[in-house]
Amino acid sequence: MFLKISSSGGHRYVRLVESFRNADGQPRQRTNATLGRLDEQGGPLDALLRAKGRPSGDSDPSQVRFESALALxxxxxxxxxxxxxxxxxxxxxxxxxxxxxxxxxxxxxxxxxxxxxxxxxxxxxxxxxxxxxxxxxxxxxxxxxxxxxx
Structure with a gap:
């Protein structure tokens, strides 16, 4: 799964997307969740970032930082x-x-x-x-x- 930023109607949205292969073996993507508008202050995306302890407001939500995971x-x-x-x-x-x-x-x-x-x-x-x-x-x-x- 990964985060995907898409545009629609002049707004940018953050979606949680999953890659998979269909029955014919062709690669496809499906949206599992729309996390909210990237350009909306105080929206669901800001609430999600605050819940995870990330500051919102002045910070640029498009700069989401990922930490490395342990190899397994x-x-x-x-x-x-x-x-x-x-x-x-x-x-x-x-x-x-x-x-x-x-x-x-x-x-x-x-x-x-x-x-x-x-x-x-x-x-x-x-x-x-x-x-x-x-x-x-x-x-x-x-x-x-x-x-x-x-």
Whole structure:
């Protein structure tokens, strides 16, 4: 989905649009919601922006800023493969050996990083901030890793 600005009758409107393919495989777009007039002060679009904590009024609503999302696709596929191959069982082995840190999580993060975006061991922590990794407590793993490095 994406935002689309369209003009009609001398006014500009913001619409939430979805791309899809029809039964013949041809790309199409459909409007899921009309968010309001872009040039109307105090209208539904301004109310929506205020509800999301964005200032309205003097600000230019056409300058909507998007923040990047965490990457998930490749990591999700690797996580499914990790579990299918039984590597998640390494956690129990390390717990029986009385390891107090999540060694299996650290190994999983390093392996996934090498496959997705190879980095140094410290670079893994930077990479970890850009992805969504199921079952990994990023803050706990990062703080423990920094203690080990120091």
């Amino acid at each position: 696709g490749d990591v999700w596929a690797l996580d499914a493969l990790w579990h299918e191959l039984g590597f998640h069982g390494l956690g129990a082995i390390f717990r029986r050996a009385r390891f107090t840190t999540a060694v299996e999580h650290a190994i999983r993060v390093m392996v996934f990083n090498r496959l997705c975006d190879p980095e140094s061991k410290l670079g893994v922590l930077r990479w970890l901030q850009t992805v969504s990794m199921p079952g990994i407590d990023v803050d706990k793993l990062s703080s423990h890793s920094r203690q080990v490095v120091d």
